[in-house]
Amino acid sequence: MSIKILHIDSNHPILWKQLEEAGFENHADFKSSKEEIESKIQDYNGIVIRSRFKIDKTFLDKATNLQFIARVGAGLESIDCEYAETKGIHLIAAPEGNRNAVAEHSLGVILSLFNNLNQADAEIKAGHWNRESNRGHELDGKTVGIIGYGNMGKAFAKKLRGFQVEVLFHDILENIGDENARQVSLKELQQKTDVLSLHLPWTPETDKMVNADVINAFSKPFWIINTSRGKNIVTADLVEAMKSKKILGAGLDVLEYEKLSFETLFQDNNTPEAFQYLLEAKNVLLTPHIAGWTFESHERLAQVIVDKIKAVYKK
Numbered sequence: 001m002s003i004k005i006l007h008i009d010s011n012h013p014i015l016w017k018q019l020e021e022a023g024f025e026n027h028a029d030f031k032s033s034k035e036e037i038e039s040k041i042q043d044y045n046g047i048v049i050r051s052r053f054k055i056d057k058t059f060l061d062k063a064t065n066l067q068f069i070a071r072v073g074a075g076l077e078s079i080d081c082e083y084a085e086t087k088g089i090h091l092i093a094a095p096e097g098n099r100n101a102v103a104e105h106s107l108g109v110i111l112s113l114f115n116n117l118n119q120a121d122a123e124i125k126a127g128h129w130n131r132e133s134n135r136g137h138e139l140d141g142k143t144v145g146i147i148g149y150g151n152m153g154k155a156f157a158k159k160l161r162g163f164q165v166e167v168l169f170h171d172i173l174e175n176i177g178d179e180n181a182r183q184v185s186l187k188e189l190q191q192k193t194d195v196l197s198l199h200l201p202w203t204p205e206t207d208k209m210v211n212a213d214v215i216n217a218f219s220k221p222f223w224i225i226n227t228s229r230g231k232n233i234v235t236a237d238l239v240e241a242m243k244s245k246k247i248l249g250a251g252l253d254v255l256e257y258e259k260l261s262f263e264t265l266f267q268d269n270n271t272p273e274a275f276q277y278l279l280e281a282k283n284v285l286l287t288p289h290i291a292g293w294t295f296e297s298h299e300r301l302a303q304v305i306v307d308k309i310k311a312v313y314k315k
Contacts, residue, residue: 002023002025003023003024003025003046003067004024004025004027004043004044004045004046005019005024005025005026005027005044005045005047005048005309006027006029006037006041006044006046006048007026007027007028007029007030007047008028008029008037008048008049008052009030009048009050009051009052009072010030011048011050011072011298011301011305012298012299012301012302014302014303014306015048015072015302015303015305015306016028018303018306019306022306022310024309027044030052034053034054034059037059038058038059038062039062041059041062041063041066042062042063042064042065043065044063044065044066045065045066045067045068046066046067046068046069046070047063047066047068047069047070048070048072048305049069049070049071050071050072050073051071051073051078053078054078054079054080055069055078055079055080055084056080057080060080060083060084060087060089063089066089067088067089067090067312068089068090068092068312069089069090069091069092070092070093070305070308071091071092071094072094072097072301072302073093073094073098073292073301074093074095074097074098074099074151074152074292075093075095075202075229076093076201077202077229079091092305092308092309092312094300094301094304094305094308095150095151095152096151096304097292097297097300097301097302097303097304097305098292098293098294098297098300098301099151099152099154099292100155100297101291101292101293101294101296101297102156102199102227102291103152103155103156103158103159104159105227105253105290105291105292106156106159106197106227106251106291107156107159109225109227109285109287110139110197110223110225110251111139112251112285113249113250113251113283113285114136114137114138114139114223115134115136116134116136118285119134119282119283120134139165139195140163140164140165142165142166142195143165143166143167143168143192143193143195144160144165144166144168144193144194144195144196144197145168145169145170145189145190145192145193145194145195145196145222146167146168146169146170146181146196146199147170147186147189147196147197147198147199147209148171148198148199148200148201148228149169149173149176149177149181149183149199150199150201152199152227152228153169153171153181153197153199154178154180156199157169157178158180160180167180167181168181168183168184168188168189168192168193169181169182169183169184169189170183170184170185170189171183172205187217190214190217191218191219193218193220194220194222194223195222195223195224195225196222196223197224197226197227198210198224198226198227198228198233199228200229200232202229202231202232206229206232207231207232208231208232208233208234209232209233210224210226210232210234210237210238211237212234212237212240212241215237215238215241216246218246221245221246221247221248222246222247222248223248223249224247225250225251225252226250226252226253226254227253227254227291227292228254229254230254230255230256230258231256233252233256234256235255235256235257235272235274235275235278236273236274238250238274239274239278242277242281242283242284243277248283249283249284249285250281250283250284250285251284251285251287252278252284252285252286253287253288253289253290254289254291255275255286257272258289
């Protein structure tokens with residue numbers, strides 16, 4: 001019996017091609033609603049997704065022949081993982097596929113913020129030559145604190161090896177330090193950090209994790225980078241900290257207001273007051289959830305997923 005796979009999001013063509021060559025039967029439906037997909041999901045043994053809609057209990061109950069769910073990305077927050085596992089469904093993600101892209105993006109954001117690159121570029125294009133107001137900072141001599149030391153956090157720490165910086169990290173798992181970073185308590189990280197970089201999944205434990213209490217517990221004013229999930233930061237608290245200069249600058253690739261699909265920003269047409277501040281602030285760098293969105297990672301993510309799907313059927 002052939003293994004039938006439904007692709008409900010577009011991905012790099014090597015994913016489809018290599019699965020087909022391996023003997024899997026591919027089907028695609030990039031446009032139907034969740035309800036329409038549910039009406040036929042019992043016909044499939046596997047699905048390949050990005051983040052088009054949530055794979056919830058209702059969906060899983062209808063997927064009576066499902067053997068695996070493969071998400072072409074790092075996180076699995078769009079899937080009811082606990083319920084899927086009770087049904088014996090393999091859950092596949094590919095955090096190693098875009099970790100290098102995220103690490104390079106994070107480093108680029110820090111250097112841009114430190115040296116006012118975007119601001120200076122905009123000013124020159126507007127006819128202004130402002131040197132003193134664009135005097136920058138150097139990364140050497142700073143302490144970089146990382147929260148979350150999985151694939152992304154480790155890749156970012158490795159990128160920092162070319163700088164004379166102290167790299168600390170905090171993670172819920174113990175004894176996972178390496179030659180690139182030292183594991184510390186959250187308290188010690190808050191005492192020493194000059195630059196905070198978040199590399200966290202979005203879970204009930206990390207939802208709204210960076211709030212006013214956490215921010216105010218940092219001993220020094222600091223810069224913050226978020227390439228993980230927007231809902232890990234309370235945006236209103238971030239903005240208040242920027243107004244008080246507790247946070248010196250922010251590089252945000254993700255925003256609290258994103259839809260689950262990451263393809264659009266808002267649930268409605270209203271612009272939150274805190275977001276309006278971010279749009280106007282010169283010490284804020286915003287990107288549209290593209291840290292892991294390179295041409296190279298597009299192919300690498302697909303390759304990782306192919307390899308992991310094939311591995312499931314070798315067992």
